[in-house]
Amino acid sequence: MPDVLVAGAGPTGLLTAFELERAGLDVLVLERDARPTTQSKALGLQPRSVEVLADRGLLAAIEPHVQAKLPAGHFSGLPIDYTDLPTRFPYQLGVEQVHVAAAIEARLRTPVLRDAAVTTVTQDDDGVTVTAGGRTHRAEWLVAADGGHSTVRTLLGAAFPGSPARISLVVADLTLSAKPAGLAEAWTLPSSGSGYLLPLSGGRFRTIVFGEEQQRLGRDEPVTLDELQRALTAAHGPEIEVGEVRWASRFGDAARQLERYRHGRVLFAGDAAHVHLPVGGQGLNLGLQDAANLGWKLAATVRGTAPDGLLDSYHDERHPIAARVLVSTRAQAVLGVPDPDAAAVREVVTGLLAVPEARRALASELSGLGVSYPGVSGRAEVPAAPDGRAMLIGAALPGGWADRVEPRSGAEPRLVRPDGYVVWSGGPGLEDALLRWFGRPEAGLPAHAFTADTACATA
Ligand SMILES: Cc1cc2nc3c(=O)[nH]c(=O)nc-3n(C[C@H](O)[C@H](O)[C@H](O)COP(=O)(O)OP(=O)(O)OC[C@H]3O[C@@H](n4cnc5c(N)ncnc54)[C@H](O)[C@@H]3O)c2cc1C
Structure with missing residues (x-):
């Protein structure tokens, strides 16, 4: 099991x-x-x-x-x-x-x-x-x-x-048998308008369209080449021609x-x-x-x-x-x-x-770099321990946590959770942080500053 x-x-x-x-x-x-x-x-x-x-x-x-x-x-x-x-x-x-x-x-x-x-x-x-x-x-x-x-x-x-979806959009990966002038050949940031075309590998382009026709059609209605052709013509003019539709799907803005x-x-x-x-x-x-x-x-x-x-x-x-x-x-x-x-x-x-x-x-x-959590002081860009342990960098690991925390050398002292977030960065409080995030140390291992009270206070 x-x-x-x-x-x-x-x-x-x-x-x-x-x-x-x-x-x-x-x-x-x-x-x-x-x-x-x-x-x-x-x-x-x-x-x-x-x-x-x-x-x-x-x-x-x-x-x-x-x-x-x-x-x-x-x-x-x-x-x-x-x-x-x-x-x-x-x-x-x-x-x-x-x-x-x-x-x-x-x-x-x-x-x-x-x-x-x-x-x-x-x-x-x-x-x-x-x-x-x-x-x-x-x-x-x-x-x-x-x-x-x-x-x-x-x-x-x-x-x-x-909130339920209020608008309906179509995403499609397709080839073009005729391209509009000035079409980007490399990846760019998307624009906010309907009909943006992003070149993918293998001659495909990604588009997202959301005109009036998409709002009229039901969410389960199959997306057709003709529908995409009409939407892309509206965005790029008559010279664009859809070749083959490799994948298409409707989605909405439900939140x-x-x-x-x-x-x-x-x-x-x-x-x-x-x-x-x-x-x-x-x-x-x-x-x-x-x-x-x-x-x-x-x-x-x-x-x-x-x-x-x-x-x-x-x-x-x-x-x-x-x-x-x-x-x-x-x-x-x-x-x-x-x-x-x-x-x-x-x-x-x-x-x-x-x-x-x-x-x-x-x-x-x-x-995503600004993500932080209570009790976390930042993130550490260090290779994660292969066994999923936390990492204590640049400080001596108190006894009893070696199964959960990997000691590492380094100039800047830090205790790093397995997801890369720093929960202690020098000074007092190392054992409290170990208790709070990684639990009680293994029974029978060397004594340290652990008490039942600190466990309650920090859990
Ligand atoms: C058009 C579009 C463009 C997007 N562009 C971006 C982007 O540029 N950047 C970005 O960050 N995000 C983007 N997203 C969002 C992103 O694709 C999703 O957030 C992402 O796929 C979520 O991953 P997931 O593993 O949670 O879910 P999914 O990728 O949906 O995976 C769920 C898996 O569960 C399986 N499954 C479903 N039901 C069952 C079941 N009953 N039992 C077992 N398996 C099941 C499915 O087959 C699927 O493999 C985009 C989404 C769309 C629709």
Whole structure:
């Protein structure tokens, strides 16, 4: 029996499984689809996600597929300069989501079980039982990373409040048999208008269209070549000609978030926990960082070393981050509306973004580098411990935590959580931080300043 089941082999489920496996757990990922998808919704990685993947040794396999290093993010198409961000990666990586997922999947010890759609979930005091692909699986915990239409969310009746979709958009990857003059040959930041064309590999172009026709058609209506031709002609003029449509899908601007990310022994992550308009390149990045936050906490819980409240801190830390992204993407949606009032707001925002502090604040948010949590003083760009342990850099490790904390040499003293966030940086309080984040030291090991009172005060 695995320790943890993961529903969904999207980027969130795969990185969660990777995090749990590197912490020594047995994990089984259950995926509905029989084969890995060849369709990429997301085309970009924000700097914080690049750091997370690099620190885990996952970036090297993604790099050959990178098509652009964009020195900026964007807010509803308004460029937000990243070049002075405090990171090794002050740019967005232009890369198709399938390559990110494939790089993570290739590193899993236990292969993903495909053709295994989760159809029932029941839980009791000791574990979770799941039916997937007609077979029964049981584990102590289930991570639901089964995407925006999460079956697990529906089965559990989990409240998913927010606003329904008001606009309908089409995403398509297509070839062009006749190109309009001046079409970009390299990756650029998206514009906010309908009909933006981004060159992908293999002669394909990515477009997103959202004209009147898309608002009239139902969400289940198939996307046709003619519909795309009409939308692109409206955006680019009569000289554009669609060749072949390789993939097309309708999506909307629903903005919803689970009230609680934990339902007993089921934890939600990625799009299963939050959905929003994919503007500003945020969704994939949110999911990857949910996974990095959840993995070590769930692993410590399974091993029995987690201090009280550690697992619940996953919701406490990550819910506000996604809530803020929902605010940001709603604001971006308003800025993108093609009407004079929205254009006026856009003009004002463009002016504000010329103020360096305003631009830096938004860059920090969009890049993910500004993410912080209570009790955390920053992030450390250091290679993660291969076994998922925390790292104590440049200080002596008190006895009893060596199974959870890897001592490292370094000039700047820091205690770094397995997800890369710094929870002590010199001075007093090291043992309190160890207790708060990594639990009581192993029994029978050398004495240290631990007392029951400090455990209560810091848990
Ligand atoms: C058009 C578009 C463009 C986007 N662009 C960007 C971008 O540039 N940058 C960005 O950061 N984000 C972007 N996003 C958002 C991003 O693609 C998602 O946030 C991301 O895919 C979320 O990953 P996930 O693993 O949580 O969910 P998903 O990628 O949806 O993966 C869920 C997985 O669960 C599986 N599954 C579903 N039901 C079941 C079941 N019952 N049992 C088992 N498995 C199941 C699915 O087959 C799938 O493999 C975009 C989204 C869209 C629609």
